[in-house]
Amino acid sequence: MEPTEKFGQLRLGFIDPMQWRYEVIRPLVLFGDRTATQRAHETHTHPDTVRALRRRFRQQGMRGLLPTSGNTGRQQRAPRIPEAVRQEVDRLKALYPGFHYRELARILSYKFATPINDKTAQQLWARSPVVPQGHLPLWNYHTQPDRQQARLQVITLNS
Secondary structure (H helix, E strand, C coil): CCHHHHHHHHHHCCCCHHHHHHHHHHHHHHCCCCCHHHHHHHHCCCHHHHHHHHHHHHHHHHHHHCCCCCCCCCCCCCCCCCHHHHHHHHHHHHHCCCCCHHHHHHHHHHHHCCCCCHHHHHHHHHHCCCCCCCCCCCCCHHHCCCHHHHHHHHHHHHC
16 A cells, blocks of 8 residues: 555544644654655645644644644734723714724824724724714804803813
8 A cells, every 4th residue: 555545544534633734744753764745745735834844843843733823832912902992982982983993093092102003993993882972962163152151162072
């Protein structure tokens, strides 16, 4: 029986992608009696894939064979967003529903001295449970019949 046929029979019993990856590189790691190109031909795999699997196995052990995208070391966690930023998003969403995400990111970045990009602002906006209040029934300052009331409204809005 040729090595290709043996691998074809083994493939039928694999239930985990990690098993398949280990079997692809096992003869290279244990015996070293063939090249990566020969093993790629036997397993019907691209030679670069075999070389990459062998390299990752040597660097990280079995962890290097995990089929996740972040298998080149420790996975980085997304930075936590402070609760104050979330509350500010809720407040801004209640005031005005027409913010663009870049505007929102810039406001949040300046106000909290935290680097926030437009994608994060978009996610925060979408996750915010606040319903926008819509258009406020405000007068234009110059068309307000009572000037004192107009000044009081401006001071109230700015504080």
